[in-house]
Structure formats: C-alpha cells, structure tokens
Amino acid sequence: MSNLSKLAKDILTQKYNYWRKALSQDAIENNFFNIYSTIDFIDFSFDATIFDSVFSSLVMGLSLGVPLTEIPVFNMCFNISMPSPEEFAKGKLLDVQPYSCLDKYPEIGSMLSDLRSYTETHFSQNIAETTVSKAYYGKSVYGQSYYDPPDVRDLLRSTLIKEAKRSTGPATTAAIYKALIKATELNPDIADYVFTLFRAIERIKREAAMNEYMWTDMTVVKEEAGSSVEVDTENLNLEKLTMKPDALSDVQGGGFADVAIADVSFVADGEVPEVELVPHESKRAEVAIADIIAREAKSRAEFTPLLVANYQTAEERSDFNKSRRADAYGLSRAIYAIIKKDVESLVKDKPPFVRNQYNVAAQQLYSRLTRPGGWGNESYRSMDLDELRDAWIEEWAGKGLDRGVLEQLFDKVYTSIRQVAPIRTAYKLGIMSRYMG
Numbered sequence: 001m002s003n004l005s006k007l008a009k010d011i012l013t014q015k016y017n018y019w020r021k022a023l024s025q026d027a028i029e030n031n032f033f034n035i036y037s038t039i040d041f042i043d044f045s046f047d048a049t050i051f052d053s054v055f056s057s058l059v060m061g062l063s064l065g066v067p068l069t070e071i072p073v074f075n076m077c078f079n080i081s082m083p084s085p086e087e088f089a090k091g092k093l094l095d096v097q098p099y100s101c102l103d104k105y106p107e108i109g110s111m112l113s114d115l116r117s118y119t120e121t122h123f124s125q126n127i128a129e130t131t132v133s134k135a136y137y138g139k140s141v142y143g144q145s146y147y148d149p150p151d152v153r154d155l156l157r158s159t160l161i162k163e164a165k166r167s168t169g170p171a172t173t174a175a176i177y178k179a180l181i182k183a184t185e186l187n188p189d190i191a192d193y194v195f196t197l198f199r200a201i202e203r204i205k206r207e208a209a210m211n212e213y214m215w216t217d218m219t220v221v222k223e224e225a226g227s228s229v230e231v232d233t234e235n236l237n238l239e240k241l242t243m244k245p246d247a248l249s250d251v252q253g254g255g256f257a258d259v260a261i262a263d264v265s266f267v268a269d270g271e272v273p274e275v276e277l278v279p280h281e282s283k284r285a286e287v288a289i290a291d292i293i294a295r296e297a298k299s300r301a302e303f304t305p306l307l308v309a310n311y312q313t314a315e316e317r318s319d320f321n322k323s324r325r326a327d328a329y330g331l332s333r334a335i336y337a338i339i340k341k342d343v344e345s346l347v348k349d350k351p352p353f354v355r356n357q358y359n360v361a362a363q364q365l366y367s368r369l370t371r372p373g374g375w376g377n378e379s380y381r382s383m384d385l386d387e388l389r390d391a392w393i394e395e396w397a398g399k400g401l402d403r404g405v406l407e408q409l410f411d412k413v414y415t416s417i418r419q420v421a422p423i424r425t426a427y428k429l430g431i432m433s434r435y436m437g
Contacts, residue, residue: 007337015330016320023309023325025317031305039301046298048215049165052205054290055213056161058252059197062116064190069100070157072375074108077101077296080303090434091313093306105292111285115249151184151387154378160191162376164198174236175398183383183391192236200233200243200251207232212287213248249286311431324431331424338420339366342412346405358405361396362413370421372428389414 021027035042053073060066068074077099083092102108163176174195181191204210208231209219222229228244231251235241245251300307309317309325316323343359350358368380380388389410397403 011330011333011337014333015326018329019320019323019326023312023317023323024320025314028305028309028317031308032302035301035304042301043298044215046301047294048205048218050294050297051213051287051290052201053161053165054293055201055248055252055286056164056198058115058286058289059194059201060156060161061112062252063193063197064156066157068112069102071161072158073161073293074101075099076293077104078300079104080300087435089313091311091316092435093310093312094303096307096310101293101296104296108289108292111289115285115289149184151379151382152186154382155180155184155186157378159376159379160194161198164195164202170199170234170238172399174238176395177236178398179391179393179395180379182394183387184379188236196233196235196241197251200231201248203232204248204251210245210248252286311435324427328424328428328431331427335366335417335420335424336363338416339363339413342416343409346409346412357399357401358409361392361401361406362409365392365410365413366417366421369417370425385414 019027022031050073057068057071057073060071061068075098079097079099081095081097082088083095087095159180160177163180164173166173177191177195180186181188204213205215205219207220207222208229209221210229213219214221228246231243231245233241233243243251312323312325316325320326339362340359343362344355347355347358367374368377371377380391383391392410393403393406396406
C-alpha cells in the first residue's frame with residue numbers, strides 16, 4: 001500500500017470514529033447516559049475549573065483595569081432553546097445564543113462594585129489619584145492614560161489567563177509567558193506579577209484551603225499563621241515565594257500594591273475593613289460571582305450530546321457517508337497530515353521522540369491560528385507576522401528545541417497553513433450557511 005493510500009485510509013478511519021462517538025444518533029443517546037452516570041464528577045470538574053478561571057480573571061480586572069465585559073469567562077453565558085421546525089429539518093438540534101454573563105445576570109455588576117470597593121478600601125486611597133489609567137477611545141483624557149496595542153490588549157484579557165490554566169507545569173507556562181513578553185514588548189514586571197498570582201490561585205485550590213476556596217478530598221488544610229494562610233508560589237524565574245493572604249480577595253486585590261505607580265500601604269495592620277452590602281459569609285463577592293457562572297455552565301451539561309452533534313440532518317446522523325460534519329473533520333485531519341509531512345522533511349534524521357516534539361510545536365501553531373471558538377488564541381491572531389514568528393520560536397526554543405530548525409519550520413508550516421486552512425474554513429461556512437438568513 002502506498003503512503004498516500006495508507007494516509008487516506010487512516011483519515012477515513014478517524015472520520016468514522018469521530019462520527020460514531022460524537023455525531024451519530026447512537027452517539028447522542030449513549031452520551032446522554034454517560035453524562036447522567038457521571039454527573040457528580042462533571043459538577044465537581046466544572047466547579048474546580050470555573051472558580052479558578054473567575055478568580056484569576058478578577059486579578060486582571062481589579063489590578064490592570066481590563067473590563068470584565070472583555071474577558072472570555074464573563075462572556076460564556078448562553079440561552080438555549082428549540083429551533084424552528086424549518087431549522088430542525090435542516091439539522092439544527094438546538095438554538096444557542098451567546099450572552100455576556102454581566103447582561104444575563106445584572107446582579108454580578110453590583111457584586112463587582114462591592115468587590116472593587118473592598119479592594120480600594122483595603123489599600124490607601126492615593127492609588128486612584130496617582131496611577132496612570134488604562135485608556136478607552138472617546139472616553140479617556142489624553143496625557144493621563146495609556147493605550148494597549150491590540151495584541152497586548154488580547155494578551156491581558158484572554159491569552160495570559162488561558163495559558164496559565166492549561167494542564168502544563170510552571171516551567172512550560174513560564175516559557176510561554178517569556179516568549180510573549182519578547183514578542184509583544186509587554187512590561188516584564190506585569191507578566192511576572194500575573195504569573196505569580198495565577199500560580200498562587202492554583203496552589204490555594206490544592207494546597208492552602210481558604211473558607212471561600214476549597215474542596216473536600218482535594219484541598220490540603222494548612223495551619224493558620226494568625227489570621228493568614230501561607231501560600232507557596234513562584235515567579236517567572238521559578239524562584240519560590242510565599243504569600244500570606246487573609247482571604248482570596250487579598251491575592252486578587254494585591255495587584256494595586258504590586259503594579260500601582262504609587263506608594264501603597266495597608267489601611268490597617270489589624271482586621272480588614274468591612275464593606276457595606278458584601279456578605280461576610282461569602283468572604284466578599286467573588287465567590288457569589290463564580291457560583292453564578294459555574295451554575296450557568298453546569299446547567300448546559302445535559303445538552304452536551306446535542307450540542308456536539310448539532311447542525312446535522314437526521315440522514316447525516318444515520319449515515320456516516322452523508323455527514324458533512326464528518327467531512328469537515330476529515331479536512332482538518334488531512335491538514336494535520338500535511339503539516340506533519342512538513343515537519344518530517346526537516347527533522348527526519350532526529351530520534352522519534354524529538355520529531356514528535358517538533359510536530360507538536362507545528363500543530364500548535366496551526367491550532368492557534370485556525371481553531372474556531374478556541375479562547376485564549378486571540379493575542380496570537382492579533383500579532384503581525386514577525387511578532388507571531390518570534391513568539392512561537394522563542395517559546396519552543398525555551399522548551400529545548402533547536403532555534404535554527406524552528407526558524408525553518410515556521411516558514412514552511414506557516415506557508416502550508418495559509419494555503420490549506422481556508423479550504424476547511426470555506427467548507428464549514430458552507431455547512432453553516434444553511435442556518436443563516
């Protein structure tokens with residue numbers, strides 16, 4: 001069997017397995033039963049992931065002035081309803097409309113106001129008077145504010161959060177952050193501060209239980225030191241650090257002390273001042289906000305089998321050979337195969353595990369530039385070509401790959417992506433056109 005014939009057979013097998021496990025009518029029914037049988041674990045996974053993401057996102061909002069309406073985790077609310085009979089006949093199983101969580105749940109706005117009041121009350125009032133504020137076109141005063149370039153703006157509101165939440169170790173995440181610093185000229189102190197606090201929030205979840213942020217059988221309860229709990233973290237150079245927050249909001253609000261252009265001091269050495277309208281039992285407002293968003297996300301779990309198989313007619317769900325969704329997946333797998341061939345042509349003399357590392361790097365570039373709906377990739381797509389090239393090469397060189405090979409590989413893979421990715425995009429748009437207008 002020729003290499004092309006084997007490749008075609010492999011892609012056909014992958015397409016069929018995807019259809020059988022996710023798109024077929026049998027898959028929909030089986031996945032419903034699988035979800036109901038594991039719903040407790042699913043609920044726990046949603047909580048552990050979403051609370052972490054919300055708490056980390058508040059760091060960016062409170063410390064760096066990034067509007068929460070622009071941070072992805074605060075825009076992941078949806079309304080789900082039945083489609084019209086005409087849409088259902090065309091293959092739309094559910095109608096899904098995205099909403100900003102702040103629009104869908106207006107009470108989040110008042111909670112955020114309380115949380116900001118807590119942060120500002122916790123620290124000296126001269127912060128607001130002496131810091132240079134983030135600028136917004138049509139609103140800000142010229143000369144008293146600064147503007148983020150698009151790639152840096154996307155970096156702060158999305159990419160830094162997502163990269164910190166991947167299931168990678170601190171060294172890998174630090175390599176990504178350092179690559180982004182170099183490519184976008186982001187202030188290294190800002191990146192170091194964000195990395196340090198994100199690592200602290202992750203450690204609290206597992207190793208330093210707080211009243212508002214812990215799970216039974218997961219989080220270790222440490223002995224308190226006075227009213228504080230010691231939290232281990234590290235900076236971008238992976239140097240070990242220890243924080244002693246009284247509450248999670250101290251970690252989030254600490255940004256005022258760490259990044260403000262001011263001489264910042266605590267208001268009092270003793271008890272943290274209370275803020276009106278913030279319930280003490282919830283340890284400030286962030287827990288209530290995270291709970292709303294987590295409940296919103298968990299409420300959609302039971303719809304997952306239909307959402308995964310959406311946009312297919314009954315005929316397509318029953319006959320693999322007629323599934324256009326499966327064909328779109330096959331195009332994606334073919335593009336991956338083309339990129340893998342680009343890699344093999346440059347590193348064929350290297351050991352298999354090294355070739356695989358270069359292949360992972362190349363596939364990551366393709367995913368970042370073309371994956372639909374994948375939050376966290378916005379900054380990479382906002383970069384110009386030179387910035388993107390520098391960020392990708394710097395990241396993977398920091399992970400131990402050869403810089404010279406990476407330079408050749410980027411040019412080769414990027415050219416292939418530009419040539420073949422639009423084919424898959426056009427095909428998927430053709431599928432979606434059935435439901436437009």
